[in-house]
Amino acid sequence: MSREKLKQIFIEEATEIIEKLDIDILEFEEDPSNKSLLDEIFRGVHTLKGSANAFNFTRLGEFVHHFEDALDYFRSADEAPTTQQIDLFLDGINVIKNTLEYEIQENEEFPQGYVECLDGIHKILENITEAPLHEELATSSTDLAEEFSWDEDETKEYEIENFFEELQESEELFEITLKFDDDIYLRGFDHFLFFKNLSGIGRILCSYWHMNLVGDLHNFDVEKNNFKEVKIAFATKSTYDEILEIFDFVEEEEFHILHVKPKTSQKEIEEVQEIQEENINTTQKEAPVKEEVQTSNNQQKTQAAVTPTRSFLKIDSQKLDELFDSIGELVIAQNYLAQNQIIKQVRNAEVSKTIENLSKITRLIQNRVMSLRMIPIRDTFAKMKRVARDSSKKVGKEINLVLEGEDTEIDKTMVDALSDPLIHIIRNSIDHGIESDSQERLKAGKDEKGNVTLSAYHRGGNIIIEIKDDGRGINKEKVYKKALERGIISPEDELSDSQVYNLIMQPGFSTADVISDISGRGVGLDVVRTSIEGIRGKVDISSEAGKGSTFSIVLPLTLAIIDGMIVRSKDKTFIIPTLCIIESFRPQKASVHAAKGKEEFVQLREELLPVVRLNHKLELNNEKPNIWESTLVCIENEKGKFALLVDDLVGRQQVVIKSLGEYFSQTEGVSGGAVMGNGEVALILNIEELY
Amino acid sequence: MYIDGDILELDIDMDLEEVKALRDFVKDRLEYIEEIKFVNEKEASPLSSALFQLLYCVKLSKPAIKMDFFDKPPYELKNYGKMYWIFHE
Numbered sequence: 001m002s003r004e005k006l007k008q009i010f011i012e013e014a015t016e017i018i019e020k021l022d023i024d025i026l027e028f029e030e031d032p033s034n035k036s037l038l039d040e041i042f043r044g045v046h047t048l049k050g051s052a053n054a055f056n057f058t059r060l061g062e063f064v065h066h067f068e069d070a071l072d073y074f075r076s077a078d079e080a081p082t083t084q085q086i087d088l089f090l091d092g093i094n095v096i097k098n099t100l101e102y103e104i105q106e107n108e109e110f111p112q113g114y115v116e117c118l119d120g121i122h123k124i125l126e127n128i129t130e131a132p133l134h135e136e137l138a139t140s141s142t143d144l145a146e147e148f149s150w151d152e153d154e155t156k157e158y159e160i161e162n163f164f165e166e167l168q169e170s171e172e173l174f175e176i177t178l179k180f181d182d183d184i185y186l187r188g189f190d191h192f193l194f195f196k197n198l199s200g201i202g203r204i205l206c207s208y209w210h211m212n213l214v215g216d217l218h219n220f221d222v223e224k225n226n227f228k229e230v231k232i233a234f235a236t237k238s239t240y241d242e243i244l245e246i247f248d249f250v251e252e253e254e255f256h257i258l259h260v261k262p263k264t265s266q267k268e269i270e271e272v273q274e275i276q277e278e279n280i281n282t283t284q285k286e287a288p289v290k291e292e293v294q295t296s297n298n299q300q301k302t303q304a305a306v307t308p309t310r311s312f313l314k315i316d317s318q319k320l321d322e323l324f325d326s327i328g329e330l331v332i333a334q335n336y337l338a339q340n341q342i343i344k345q346v347r348n349a350e351v352s353k354t355i356e357n358l359s360k361i362t363r364l365i366q367n368r369v370m371s372l373r374m375i376p377i378r379d380t381f382a383k384m385k386r387v388a389r390d391s392s393k394k395v396g397k398e399i400n401l402v403l404e405g406e407d408t409e410i411d412k413t414m415v416d417a418l419s420d421p422l423i424h425i426i427r428n429s430i431d432h433g434i435e436s437d438s439q440e441r442l443k444a445g446k447d448e449k450g451n452v453t454l455s456a457y458h459r460g461g462n463i464i465i466e467i468k469d470d471g472r473g474i475n476k477e478k479v480y481k482k483a484l485e486r487g488i489i490s491p492e493d494e495l496s497d498s499q500v501y502n503l504i505m506q507p508g509f510s511t512a513d514v515i516s517d518i519s520g521r522g523v524g525l526d527v528v529r530t531s532i533e534g535i536r537g538k539v540d541i542s543s544e545a546g547k548g549s550t551f552s553i554v555l556p557l558t559l560a561i562i563d564g565m566i567v568r569s570k571d572k573t574f575i576i577p578t579l580c581i582i583e584s585f586r587p588q589k590a591s592v593h594a595a596k597g598k599e600e601f602v603q604l605r606e607e608l609l610p611v612v613r614l615n616h617k618l619e620l621n622n623e624k625p626n627i628w629e630s631t632l633v634c635i636e637n638e639k640g641k642f643a644l645l646v647d648d649l650v651g652r653q654q655v656v657i658k659s660l661g662e663y664f665s666q667t668e669g670v671s672g673g674a675v676m677g678n679g680e681v682a683l684i685l686n687i688e689e690l691y
Numbered sequence: 692m693y694i695d696g697d698i699l700e701l702d703i704d705m706d707l708e709e710v711k712a713l714r715d716f717v718k719d720r721l722e723y724i725e726e727i728k729f730v731n732e733k734e735a736s737p738l739s740s741a742l743f744q745l746l747y748c749v750k751l752s753k754p755a756i757k758m759d760f761f762d763k764p765p766y767e768l769k770n771y772g773k774m775y776w777i778f779h780e
Binding site: 185190191192195196199203204205206207208209210211216217218220222223225226227230233 | 707710711714717718721736737738739740741743744745747748749751752765770771772773774775776777778
């Protein structure tokens with residue numbers, strides 16, 4: 001591998017380490033007793049030092065060298081770093097980030113704050129008289145159980161260990177648990193199919209079959225699996241991965257493989273500890289090791305059941321996108337097969353079963369490939385701690401940031417696009433939402449500290465990210481007045497509360513009387529809205545005077561698949577993203593109105609909605625069916641609600657989005673295409689351009 | 692599969708379709724069957740676990756039916772080791 005390629009890898013890894021350092025230092029501030037976290041921070045910096053020096057990044061190497069020493073002091077010291085020292089460390093991370101950029105750009109200067117921060121670190125080090133810096137690693141016999149989260153309470157006595165005696169030379173013992181769904185037979189699988197395949201690479205010593213109640217014989221369904229669990233003691237010379245291959249086509253939650261290790265002597269444990277500590281000291285980029293350890297009360301009888309090392313592979317995200325495209329094609333082909341009229345006429349159980357099986361396997365592959373793009377939002381949320389900390393210090397308000405739903409998974413592309421909008425909303429909440437005067441909060445019966453809650457969860461096929469503060473709420477009248485002053489709205493406009501709140505996301509809008517350092521420039525919330533719409537999401541704002549405001553970001557699960565309502569107009573199929581649809585309806589004749597004989601409106605309860613005829617808008621034909629005899633879809637876009645007239649509603653379906661290519665990409669009213677199950681191409685409507 | 696007096700003799704390597712047929716066969720003759728056993732267990736291996744869940748259902752419906760593979764655990768198979776049955780939660 002060329003040196004340039006190695007350098008590129010280092011830069012990527014260093015960027016990841018720096019991002020993690022930021023998060024870890026904040027977590028350490030919350031729990032200064034967490035020495036293992038400090039160890040992790042230390043290792044990150046240590047790795048940076050080694051690599052920086054290897055690539056002659058001398059300024060970076062120099063800085064992280066001293067930074068590492070300061071961290072090392074706190075690893076062995078009883079005292080925890082002060083808030084000022086944490087501030088210094090956080091500034092240090094910024095300096096590391098900037099120094100790395102300067103090194104990459106071959107900029108000879110020192111980045112801002114470099115010298116000051118290094119001085120601060122030197123001052124910490126000067127105060128250390130006899131720091132047991134490098135001895136510490138050797139003497140701190142790290143408790144491996146703690147290091148790898150081995151929890152004594154979680155350990156279990158496996159009966160399976162009785163089978164060690166039956167092992168032949170070079171054989172290892174595995175416990176395999178099968179928890180198949182009840183449709184396993186219909187999917188063409190069977191417990192004994194796996195028994196047969198396992199027998200091909202080893203010996204089944206024993207199996208435990210947990211029977212569920214199967215009901216009476218007359219109603220017994222042979223095709224439904226009632227074994228809730230089957231445990232297998234398996235002896236083999238094969239590896240974990242080779243066993244894993246046997247279960248390639250079943251869901252991950254339907255099986256579990258545990259590599260059972262024999263009892264280990266104390267001496268062997270110590271040897272393992274030594275090797276592992278050595279590895280920790282020399283490299284930090286090893287793949288994480290997951291181990292389950294069984295410990296009895298007597299340390300001498302520690303038993304270890306170790307699951308195999310999980311290895312990780314870095315893949316170019318473009319390759320994943322290509323794979324996803326191919327899976328999209330597979331789904332289309334499979335749908336085509338399933339809906340093919342000729343095949344449907346073949347009334348053969350084998351054919352039906354095969355197609356059903358193919359459908360399940362396709363879905364399984366699709367879900368697995370989709371999951372490759374999905375990552376927990378945890379890291380993005382964790383980054384917001386720093387944002388909240390810095391903002392609260394800048395505006396002098398004490399803030400408590402609460403994170404919820406950090407395990408919610410989100411498409412990788414969206415994660416990248418979400419960071420800036422989140423930063424902006426959080427800053428905005430802290431700067432404008434939370435009261436400046438803590439007395440004002442106390443009078444209102446609130447905590448002295450302002451609360452900002454960042455949460456993520458799934459709702460109706462979407463991901464919702466909420467930023468909620470318990471501040472003073474948005475002053476509706478002030479927003480309305482400002483919007484009038486700026487000409488964003490006219491006095492005739494009748495706006496709902498939600499529409500008034502959404503005005504603050506209009507370009508150039510700011511109600512801040514004093515422009516602060518972190519927000520209030522009127523550029524920002526409109527950028528937030530644009531960024532979120534760029535990933536096919538939307539932002540809703542709700543607020544209650546004196547109680548606080550909530551910004552809800554509604555996002556699709558993925559950017560590659562859209563949940564759409566299939567409609568037809570002039571025998572052509574179109575897809576409306578369901579995120580924009582309020583409802584569909586067929587109006588009474590009396591509810592339909594026309595203005596000047598041209599513009600058409602329909603009354604939907606309290607609202608008068610303009611009617612947009614899809615066939616006219618897309619110039620499909622000039623037919624003009626009566627509105628009261630047609631189907632209308634109430635849609636909301638940036639400008640408000642309107643009723644889209646279509647010929648027919650076909651149903652709701654998830655479709656794989658296809659680009660229309662450069663030539664058609666500018667087509668008005670259309671944002672993409674999708675291939676339907678019958679092979680027909682349907683266009684995805686661009687709601688913003690329809691009205 | 693054939694019934695010899697009150698003993699139902701089964702091939703252990705029945706597939707799912709055969710197990711379905713067995714269910715239909717057994718449910719009409721349950722009261723006459725006193726024992727169920729496998730005839731080829733030394734040579735063949737089971738193909739479908741559905742067979743054992745059906746037989747378990749039969750056993751529940753008529754506990755008096757003798758089934759050595761359930762009555763005298765563990766049941767040892769030629770290629771698949773010993774099988775233990777866990778009936779409780």
